[in-house]
Amino acid sequence: MQHAEPLDHGVAETPSLGVDNRKLLMWLFLGSEAMFFGSLIATYLLYRGKSVSGPFPGHGFEYNIPYTSVSSFVLLMSSLTMVLALAAIQRGDQRGLRTWLLATAMLGLVFVGGQAFEFTSFVEKGVTIHTNVFGSSFFTLTGFHGAHVTVGIVILLSLFVMALRGRITPENSLTIELAGLYWHFVDVVWILIFTLVYLYSAH
């Protein structure tokens, strides 16, 4: 004997997670990106120590940890400036928004530039993407990360131009928040890469 579902005669609330659609989209997208970077990091970790020839960590190649620590710090500071940019627009401070957006983009550029310089030094040491499985997995992983940072810089500069034209207000500041989420994610991925690839390379 089937029993009827009790009908709800109470007030019907609008069911929703309570998070703006675009913000939820960004979080879910970052979840997908986490799996993407996870697979790249897994590849790198699988091939640790497995190169047959050519330099790799512990065999004729060492990372420059102090150098990379500085560029990691730069990227970390860019997350701080991103937070300051969001805080600025949320209280209506247009000048603060522009300043901190530009600062974030500039710090990001310093990071990417530092990466580019670091990569040329690796090439001089005989490690390229073609050299061995270390080179392939290292440059693919850090290359995709750098590409994500670059996309972030383009987004930040676009938002900066929009801010110059007065198009960003406290009411539509969600765009800044979304850019911030993406930027912080890219930063977190770097912390993981720095830890698992650079710091954990000591044998």
Added chain:
Amino acid sequence: MATIAQPLAGGISHSRWHPVWEWMTTVDHKKIAVLYGVTALVFFVIGGIEALLMRIQLAQPNATFLTADQFNQLFTMHGTTMIFLVVMPLGATFANFLIPLMIGARDVAFPRLNALSYWIFLFGGLLMYSSFVLGGAPNDGWFGYANLTTRQYSPGHNIDYWIIGLTILGVASIAAGLNFIVTILNMRAPGMRLMRMPVFIWMQLITQVLLVLAMPALTVGSIEVMFDRFFDTNFFNAAAGGQPLLWINLFWVFGHPEVYILILPAMGIVSEILPVFARKPLFGYPVVVFSGIAIGGQSWGVWVHHMFANGLGTVTESAFAISTMLIAVPTGVKIFNWMATIWGGALRFKVAFMFAVSFIAMFTIGGLSGVTHAVVPADLQQNNTYYIVAHFHYVLFGGAILGILGGFYYWMPKVTGRLMDEKLGQVNFWLVLIGFNVTFGPMHIVGLDGMPRRIYTYPAGMGWDLWNAVETVGAFIIALGVLAFLYNLWHSVKHGELAGQDPWDARTLEWSIPSPPPEYNFEEIPVVRARDDWWHRKYTEAADGRAVAIPAGAAVDTGRHGDGDGDHHGIHIPSPSFYPIVTALGLPIMGYGLIYFFPLVFVGFIILLLGVYGWALEPVVH
């Protein structure tokens, strides 16, 4: 309570636009569903022809109808097509049409992103198929094991098309998945709590979460193969220390959740059809929902069962044997719940119902052979034989396709306002069901008798000749059944019997609006007070539990609140946009550039950027 809406000529909504432009710029989920459906059915026919060609070759021993290389292209493209260009897009077809309607929304959360997903799918499929005339189709199997797929062992462009096509298709799937998850979580009508959602919506939610998280593993594996082929990296270069197992693991970490992505939508469809034609609510709704969630979660822990023959060692193999047997449990639970739904019901044997019932039977058979694969020593006998081919066709054809065909019979009246023909549907059903069993049943036998997979011919006297001939006959019976289906579908669009709003006396919200639905779906967003809310608006329960129709005019207070003023002028519909198709176009251009002429990659990228910028700066409603 039936409101007959005349189907409008030319589509779901009328417009002053030229029809081609209208379809190219649509952001309406119902139109996008039609685009997905038509495209997927075309690929279904092509994939079917590929199968028929293979079956002609295999009907006799030592046949010379096809060369080995042609055969390799056919089985690769048949598998790739059926999985990525048919079953997944058909899932997207139903998801697109039904999700907003079943949750009481006007569209998905991101209509332009929805359009983008379709166009990327179309262009990815076209790029992959262009390979047939541009040097040869992919030929290393739908699973493309490295390092066979490296340039050293697959020197032509075949695999370039496969790897680039798959990566492009993956972007489409992820974009759609993100969209549907946000839609389901955030855009339900007032009162539609999660445990009041139709089971179809639950299954889609789980499917999309799996898609969004599993696809990146394949993307990364594909990028690694792509980089090996185009940029001379070493991921799968054995001489440099590269390992095939890297690809195999990444592929199957994606691949196992993928098979649940393929079947869960069909399970959702069946869960909607059975209660309607048994005139009983789904038995054990919460258990069915939790089983679906369990299947989704457990699907991450079984992938190595595709690798039992890869020499991973007894500990690994035992662990995954156990986890594989465990995942049969929630699936079995659902089977029992469906059977209990049918038991004691006032059954109406419409074609949709027959397909849903046959799903249960055929999927169970496929599931049983699947459980036998979980026993590792048995699997070592079965692996790479036709026994495996039998298993996955029983679950994918006997499961997903039969469920989807039932879904067409059930929901086409809502899409077009006209019923598909029941008599022709019976012909369709029996031809497909019988043909399917005649084709794939014997494969269990020849597989256990030792016939390997993916062979283009076989010697006489192995004991396989008779069954192969039988299977070929079965394949042509399927073809007849599919022709009957397609004719029925096409003919009913203009000439089917008018359906009215609720031809099946169904339970869920999509049946509360006209057929076909107006562009804005709901005149007023409904307030949901129960599971199967539409049913409860029509019927209340007598003291003995019988459903009693609520007389028209004495309807229970619907408690509707509108966001319009009774006519649709107060409802804002997202405007059409051509930026999704422009953005999508950038991807295949980049793909061809990578294969033939690198500067083209930058051209494609710029088109992509222009599309994205135009999109970002365009208002949603203008």
